[in-house]
Amino acid sequence: MQFGITINHDRKDIRLQIEVMKLERFKEVYRVIAKNQWFILENNRPLLAHKGLKTFPVQWKVTQGGYHNQNILDKITKAIEAKI
Numbered sequence: 001m002q003f004g005i006t007i008n009h010d011r012k013d014i015r016l017q018i019e020v021m022k023l024e025r026f027k028e029v030y031r032v033i034a035k036n037q038w039f040i041l042e043n044n045r046p047l048l049a050h051k052g053l054k055t056f057p058v059q060w061k062v063t064q065g066g067y068h069n070q071n072i073l074d075k076i077t078k079a080i081e082a083k084i
Helices: 045-051 070-083
Strands: 002-009 012-023 028-033 038-043 060-064
Touching: 002 070, 012 070, 038 070, 060 070
Parallel strands: none
Antiparallel strands: 002 012, 012 028, 028 038, 038 060
16 A cells, blocks of 8 residues: 655655555554655554554654654654555
8 A cells, every 4th residue: 555645844844655555453664755765764653553552652763764754754644654
């Protein structure tokens, strides 16, 4: 499954393509694709839902790729959570 998101950074709109790679029992894996690079994001949302911890924040981490700007990563994860 693929879907697109748009985030705003430094007064610019950045369009990203999100590809769902794995939906497992305890984690979800997404590939974030920009024009010239990609990276893999992983979260623990299914584990929290399985344990009934709906008020706990979802933990996101970059597992592949070298994107380290935390501000943009926060915006990307919030946009993905809004879509799913």
